[in-house]
Amino acid sequence: MNIHNISESKAEKEKNNKTPYYFEEPLHDLAKILDFSMDLICSCDEEGRFIWVNKASERILGYKPEELIGKKYSDFIFDEDTDIPINVNIDFRSETHLPIFEKKFIHKNTSIIYLQWSVVRDDVKKMCYCIGRDITEKKNIEKAFEIERLQFFNIYSQAPSYMVILKGPEHVYELANELYLQLIDKKDIIGKTVKEVLPELETQGIFEILDNVYKTGESFSANEMPITFDRYSYGKLKDVYLNFIFQARRDAHNNIDGIFIFGNDVTEQVLSRKKIEESEKMYKDLIHKLPVATYSCDAEGRIVLYNKAAASLWGREPELGKDLWYNSWYSNDAKKKQAAPLNLCSLGTTLKEGDPILNKEIIIKRPNGDKRNVLPHPVPFYNADGEITGAVIVLSDITEMKLAQKELRKSEKKYRYLFDNNPMPMWIIDLLSFKFLDVNKMAILQYGYSREEFLSMTALDIRPNDDKIHFIKSSDTSKIDKSNYNRGIWNHIKKDGTIVPVEIIAHNIVCEGTAARLILSNDISDRKKAETNLEKRNRELIKTNSELDRFVYSVSHDLRSPLTSILGLISFIETESKEIDTLKHAELIRISINRLDDFIKNILSYSRNNRTGLEIEQITVNEMVLDIVDSLQRMKEAKGIRYEIDIKEQKPFYTDNLRFTTILKNLISNAIKYHKKEEHDRFVKIFGYSDHENLHFSIFDNGIGIDPAYHQKIFEMFFRLSGKNGSGIGLYIVKDAIEILQGSIEVQSEKGAGTKFNITLKNLKSC
Structure with a gap:
């Protein structure tokens, strides 16, 4: 084994790379893999300095990895942005796992880049591993979308037309601008269905249209369609006219998810057009x-x-x-x-x-x-x-008017001739000033003024001074009462001072464009004299009639008084005497006196009938007939006569009591007086009826009758049938009284077959 001391080499390398040695090997292997990532991947120490950065930094931020290593990430943050949730600083020392957050960075070319970060902290190595995804395009799209949304909302809310968005097959209100709310006069409709808000549309076919648009996607439009809204929600419907379109709204998958409604209220335009039409x-x-x-x-x-x-x-x-x-x-x-x-x-x-x-x-x-x-x-x-x-x-x-004007011009000569040669005085005066405008020859001849004198005068100048005062108002002597002037009978004064009464005939005309009056003057001096004489004769007749009335009254009174005394003496003779001849003579005297008394009564009745005025009062006809029949039962001829009285008084009857009584007494007494003595069933029938206009009644008997040859003569004064003892004035008085009462009488009779009088009297007071 060979042992090498690399402490100095590592220290030197750490000094040159400014990177702890113990981080270099794992990062070197990982870097080869992560350089292919589309996201920015880096590691930072606790101070926020870049320790390692993949090659995506050049594509995303414009910086090569070696330009970023050793620098703080905060140096590249866009710190002027006020969007606090994106640029809030993260303390890498406080958390082991940082949430996903967004930050704005400044690109090398000064543009703004949006990065979405996810950070994991390694407490052992005291560092953070970060992944930054470039979301600039997304943010720009979101911003553009927001701008578009705001623009749409502005258009939507401020549009001069109403706009509505309905959602789903139930047509739930999703959006509705203010104009639509004003149209339906409703608030708080969002989230409610159209049926809930406007149930009155169901009977108008609107729901069927909405359903069809939602199902088929076919748009529906209408112009000036009448729609009725219950705008106040208490059954008071209001008609409006709308232009609108229903258009299906589609989602991202092209599926219909609602309906867009756009329209205008054209009620005013329609009503205005209808008014114009x-x-x-x-x-x-x-x-x-x-x-x-x-x-x-x-x-x-x-x-x-x-x-x-x-x-x-x-x-x-x-x-x-x-x-x-x-x-x-x-x-x-x-x-x-x-x-x-x-x-x-x-x-x-x-x-x-x-x-x-x-x-x-x-x-x-x-x-x-x-x-x-x-x-x-x-x-x-x-x-x-x-x-x-x-x-x-x-x-x-104006063809006819032109022809008439032509004819008028032709007739002016005729008018001038007729005016000048009229046998009556004629003149024309101005209605405002009363000045003479024209006079004819007869006026000049009769009044004695020349034509020039007439034309310099007014119509008042030919009136006597006493007459002038009547037509001139005391407050203003220049104003004349024109409503009466030159109408009727007035006095005129001639040039020689003679005053003559004249009758004025006046007609308003237009003379040369001026309102004027054509006046004819007729001298009525002779007529006035005749009227004076007539008034004198009338006064004499009134005096004669008055004297005659007094004479009739005096005669009737003076004659009836002794007749009453004679009847008393006859009654005394009939009581005391036993001689048959004396009683027979007394009976004859009584008959003569009664006939004379009846005659006097008729004369008095005739006088009163012609000189007494009508006194109209309501008559109870049936009662009056019964009273008269009862009063006539003292007549000796009345014995054994049967009476039938039936007058239907359908309406109240008004007439003169005195004359009506005279008519009934005369006709009923004649029916009694001229009855057949040998008949077993003798009768007098009185029947009739009263209506709104008249009283109709008949008096019918089965007496001796009247020959048709005498039907007209019996109403003449003093006419008597041969062999009858009447005065000859009774039926004359009856007919005279009936005529005064505006009625009529007719007779139906045959000799030996009874008599029927049909009478009609006017109801003298309409109901």
């Missing part, structure tokens, strides 16, 4: 329904809309969007009868400058050669920028 429809309907010719055109003058009246005026129907406005009329100067430049026409000026020329008359020539005088009234349309986009034109057909 409604406005356009109303506008078009208005144009079509206008009774005057109306059409519209665009800025280029192309006709886009017209109504039937316009087509009728043109005599043809233009082609929309093609025919120009000047193809639809024949633009002629109405006065010069020659073609006018189109740019000077009212519509041409309107489309060019926006300032329409009004009252510019044109002539439209129809295809059949007919020409119409027209006044166009164009109105320009402007957009938001103030640009003219078109116009609407109303065409007023």
Whole structure:
């Protein structure tokens, strides 16, 4: 065995390599293997100095191993980075096994390298073995991904459209931006299914669409689709219109794992468009329904809309969007009868400058050669920028007016002749100033003023001073009460001072563009005298009637008083006397006196009927008929007569009590008086009904009847049938009273077969 002292050699080598000798051999063998590693593999002492580094250091950090050995790893750390978890310093003395951590290093070319380290400590050798994996590309990808994620989140959260990500087949909300939350008016939806959040969508087919997109991967899009949301969660639904797309989301393995939703709420646009469409429809309907010719055109003058009246005026129907406005009329100067430049026409000026020329008359020539005088009234349309986009034109057909004006001019001469030669005084006054504008020859002749004098005066100047005061307000003598002036009958004063009453007939007219009044004056002096005489005669008649009333009352009173006394004496004779002849004579006297008394009563009734006013009151018809029948039972002819009374009072009946009583008494008493004595079943029937308008009733008996030849004569005054003892005034009074009560009466009778009177009386107070 040869023994060599290598202490000095080892010491020298250790001095040169700065590496403990006892580390050199194992590392030398291991280095050959580890140099092929893609990761940076090294060993460090307790101070953090590199002891050994594999060749990967040149590829990863840009330094050769010999450039790193002996230097601290901290010299190559990027210490300006604020990412503390990556650059925290590791104390190699404190732990036997360090966790995996990341650090940023500075490459030789000054770029930043990310290394992921794993460290194992050897307490015996007082050193650490380290492996550093280059994760720069990974970190750059992560950083790029984070940047992309932040950009996506910014777009997602600030996008002007709503965005939603649903996860899984149950469509669970994974993301939803603020616009979507505002759309559905919900919060805290993440992690919940669409069915939980929006159950109202089930009946609208949305869930079926989502399921189909998730299963097939086929996108679904919709424009202006109406969706109803229960936005307040208490059943109050609100309709919105949405543009949206449902698109399948795929994972790294291209499997569908959710749905991406992107959309816009276009409710305002849809509603605005609908309002615009409604406005356009109303506008078009208005144009079509206008009774005057109306059409519209665009800025280029192309006709886009017209109504039937316009087509009728043109005599043809233009082609929309093609025919120009000047193809639809024949633009002629109405006065010069020659073609006018189109740019000077009212519509041409309107489309060019926006300032329409009004009252510019044109002539439209129809295809059949007919020409119409027209006044166009164009109105320009402007957009938001103030640009003219078109116009609407109303065409007023003034052909007939022009013809009428022509005829009017022709008739002016006739009017002048008729005005000047009218047999009544006529003049025209200004409605504001009351000055005379024109007078005719008869006014000059009758009033005595010359034409020049009339034209220098006002209508008040021909009124007497007392009349003027009535029409001039005390507070302002310049203002005249025009509402009454020149209406009715007034006094006029002639030039010679004579005052005459005149009747004024006034008509408002337009004279040379001024509001005026045409007045005819009729002298009514003779009529006034006649009216004065008539008033005098009326007063005399009233006096005569009053005296006649007093006479009738006096006669009836003075005659009836002695008749009553005579009837008393006759009753005394009939009681005391036993002589048959005397009793017979007394009976004859009584009959004559009763007949005279009835006549006096009828005369008094007639007088009251004609001179007494109506006193309307409610009548209970059945009760009144019963009372009258009861009062007539004292008549000797009433014995043995049967009465049937049936009047259905369906509505309250109003009439004059006195006259109604007179009618009933006369007709019922006649039915009793002229009955057949030999009949066994004698009757008087009274029946009828009252309605809203009238009382209808009939009085029917089976008495002696009336020959049809006398049906009209029986209502004449003092007419009596041959052999009858009546006064001849009763039925006359009945008919007269019925006419006053606005009724009618007719008779149905045959001689020997009874009589029926049908009466209708108006209900004088409507219910």
